[in-house]
Amino acid sequence: GAVVSQHPSRVICKSGTSVKIECRSLDFQATTMFWYRQFPKKSLMLMATSNEGSKATYEQGVEKDKFLINHASLTLSTLTVTSAHPEDSSFYICSAGPTGVYGYTFGSGTRLTVV
Amino acid sequence: GENVEQHPSTLSVQEGDSAVIKCTYSDSASNYFPWYKQELGKRPQLIIDIRSNVGEKKDQRIAVTLNKTAKHFSLHITETQPEDSAVYFCAAYTGGFKTIFGAGTRLFVKA
Numbered sequence: 001g002a003v004v005s006q007h008p009s010r011v012i013c014k015s016g017t018s019v020k021i022e023c024r025s026l027d028f029q030a031t032t033m034f035w036y037r038q039f040p041k042k043s044l045m046l047m048a049t050s051n052e053g054s055k056a057t058y059e060q061g062v063e064k065d066k067f068l069i070n071h072a073s074l075t076l077s078t079l080t081v082t083s084a085h086p087e088d089s090s091f092y093i094c095s096a097g098p099t100g101v102y103g104y105t106f107g108s109g110t111r112l113t114v115v
Numbered sequence: 116g117e118n119v120e121q122h123p124s125t126l127s128v129q130e131g132d133s134a135v136i137k138c139t140y141s142d143s144a145s146n147y148f149p150w151y152k153q154e155l156g157k158r159p160q161l162i163i164d165i166r167s168n169v170g171e172k173k174d175q176r177i178a179v180t181l182n183k184t185a186k187h188f189s190l191h192i193t194e195t196q197p198e199d200s201a202v203y204f205c206a207a208y209t210g211g212f213k214t215i216f217g218a219g220t221r222l223f224v225k226a
Contacts, residue, residue: 034214043204043216044159093158095214104214106158 002099003027006107013084013114021079021110023094029074030096034104035067038091050077084114117142117209121217129225134195136220138205139187147208148188150179152201153219159204163190195224 003026013019023033031052036044048069050056056069066088068080077096081088091111097104118141128134140148146167151159165172165179165188172179176195181188192199205217 041219041221043218046213046215049213091156106160108158109156111156 002097002103002105004030004094004096004105004107006094006110008110009108010111011113013112015085015114016083018080018082019084019112021081021092021094021112023077023079023096023107025075025096025105028099030077031074032097032104033071033077034095035069035077035079036093036095038093038109040091044093081112084112086114088112089114117145117207117213117215119205119207119215119217121205121220123220124218125221125223127223127225128195130195130197132195134192134199134222134224136190136203136205136222137187138189138207138217139185140207140215141186142207142209143183143186145207145209148179148181149206149208149214150190151204151206151216153204154201162203192222195222197224197226200224
């Protein structure tokens with residue numbers, strides 16, 4: 001149980017375009033989803049917390065107009081990187097839950113390359 | 116906010132030896148501490164966790180200890196195997212269930 005599907009796994013886009021990443025909980029309802037960004041050989045940095053039906057809460061330093069998060073249902077959250085630039089290239093991972101008291105399950109991640 | 120520090124950043128051990136990774140946290144309200152193993156290009160996988168009302172937890176070759184007073188917790192891997200080679204992240208749950216991760220430890224187990 002507690003499977004989280006994230007798509008796409010890899011995406012290459014041109015500078016200036018927008019990219020949407022989906023995170024779905026397949027067998028449970030996720031009232032909260034977290035979005036993380038990971039640079040090569042670095043830790044996961046929390047970008048934002050998304051609660052179903054509410055506006056996302058962004059961490060300090062994360063541009064909410066650039067990283068649009070939508071959590072319209074209990075099984076789906078999306079992260080849209082708008083007007084992407086090469087510096088946005090990174091590994092983006094979602095985490096959904098709770099499953100149990102503390103459980104959160106990670107998606108498989110999306111490697112974004114902006115050229 | 117919560118800050119989690121993790122040491123060492125790199126750890127190299129011989130197969131069969133033990134490996135210890137240490138983390139400290141700053142927010143005394145943190146009450147749940149998971150450890151994740153991440154292989155290259157893959158999602159982090161939860162390997163063991165501990166809650167703040169417990170001092171130690173063991174699962175086969177893996178154990179975690181927690182010292183709430185000192186605000187530090189450690190991961191212990193015994194009888195290491197080459198397949199244990201990966202990056203390990205400690206984490207702390209803050210209020211609101213946000214997870215703050217340590218910087219990671221790259222573990223190399225040499226055969």
